[in-house]
Amino acid sequence: MxxxxxxxxxxxxxxxxxxxxxxxxxxxxxxxxxxxxxxxxxxxxxxxxxxxxxxxxxxIPDRLLPDEIGMKLTTKILGKQIHYFTDVHSTNNEAKRIAMADAPEGTIVVAEAQNRGRGRMSRGWFSPFAKGIWFSVILRPPFSPAEAPKCTLMAAVAVSSAIQQVTGVACGIKWPNDILYQGKKIVGILTEMSAEIDVINYIVIGIGINVNIGQEEFPAEISGLSTSLAIEAGRKISRLDLLTAILQQLESLYTGVLANGFASVLGEWRSHSITLGQNVEVLGGTGNFTGIAVDIDNDGALLIQTGSGVEKVLAGDVSI
Ligand code: BTN
Incomplete structure (x- = not known):
């Protein structure tokens, strides 16, 4: 009512x-x-x-309220259930908790602020109140666990396309899942999974987007490395419009993948990539090395041409 x-x-x-x-x-x-x-x-x-x-x-308040999101969405899977918090430890933690308690595929967890936002490699994630989009999506794809990294690529493509559509800012994707503008980070994606040997129980894709953060608001240690959409577009961005555009894009990519496989997502990822063709340094578990990033393979692994052949990198960080 x-x-x-x-x-x-x-x-x-x-x-x-x-x-x-x-x-x-x-x-x-x-x-x-x-x-x-x-x-x-x-x-x-x-x-x-x-x-x-x-x-x-x-x-109407500048909040990511479930009713407002629901009114704009025309999706069939994503965002049918929305768990909303003004402040939460981490939307990924909350999404994992409800995924374990059988939350349906497509459920999203959105927060205005996170007090223990998590990034990759055990880093934190700066998530100030109502200044960004901090959310997680629960998927239950019928893929093998080895294919899970491709969901991150799919999310990166969906987010960068939606950003271009809503804000006009043309970002690039740095392998595997950072979205940057002119070398500065705007979006981070943290994908976590629960799986058996051959079946995925759930995947949580956590997405953090710096939307309306002023440069002076970033903590000193990340200020030189980070930017926001408002800074780059030169105007305040509607978080609601952007979030709903991302959910629409992500659902359309996901249903496409379920019907036809990952080929077109990989193609789109390549066209948004700022890593391919670059001389990169790989910071991985097996030690650091350098080479030219020549492609991603069908699993989403980065292929690096080194002096001694092509190395395949499945996880880790690269610096360009
Ligand atoms: C990275 O290190 O680049 C990944 C950052 C991911 C941040 C998002 S914000 C929403 C979700 N909840 C978290 O705690 N982390 C992810």
């Missing part, structure tokens, strides 16, 4: 609607309307009330 009331106010945003009319149209008591309006105000909707004129919706 709260959603119906909000949609009704929204359909005549900026205009007063009497309590009597809302009550008649939505078949709800005026006391119940008052309670729902109070709850909407708690969520940040600015709704004015006037004893004779009724209620008027003045402002």
């Amino acid at each position: 709260r959603r119906n009331i909000m949609q009704f106010l929204r359909s005549r945003s900026g205009e007063y609607i009497s309590g009597e009319e809302i009550s008649r149209q939505l078949k709800v008591s005026r006391t119940a309307i008052w309670k729902h309006i109070q709850a909407l105000r708690q969520e940040g909707y600015r709704i004015e009330s006037h004893p004779r004129l009724g209620y008027c919706l003045r402002e």
Whole structure:
């Protein structure tokens, strides 16, 4: 009902609607309307009330509220269930917890802030309140566990395409899953999995996007390495528009992969890549080495031409 009331106010945003009319149209008591309006105000909707004129919706909050996301999405799998937090330790931790408790495929966990956001290689992830998009998606793909890294490539393609579509900022993907603009990081992706030998129980793809963070707001240790979409686009970006565009893109890539395999995702990844063709240093478990990144193979592994042949790198970091 709260959603119906909000949609009704929204359909005549900026205009007063009497309590009597809302009550008649939505078949709800005026006391119940008052309670729902109070709850909407708690969520940040600015709704004015006037004893004779009724209620008027003045402002929708800059929050990633499930109702707002749901209203924009036309997906069939992703975002059908949304777990929303104003502040959480890590959306990946929360997603893993609910995935273990049988949350359906496509469930997403979104937070306005993370107080223990996690990055790759046991690093932290700076996740200030309402300044970025910090979310995780649960997938249960019918792939073998060895194919899981390709889900990260798929997510990187979906995010960079959606960023280009919504903000006009043309980012590049640094293998395996950083999204950069002119060498500075805008997006990080942390994929985690629970699997048996031959079957994936769930994959959690955690995505962190620096959206409306000012340069001076980054902690000193990452400020020189990081940027945000607002800085690069020169304007505030709608987090809601970007999040919904990412979910649309990701679902369309994922259903494409389920139907036809990974080939087209790998092709798109190659076209967004800023790693291929570069002289890179691989910082891996088996020691560091340098070479030219020539391609990714069908598993998503990076192929490096070194003096002694082609090395295949499945995990780790590369510096360009
Ligand atoms: C990286 O190191 O580049 C990966 C960063 C991933 C950050 C995201 S934010 C949402 C999700 N929850 C986390 O704790 N981490 C990921």
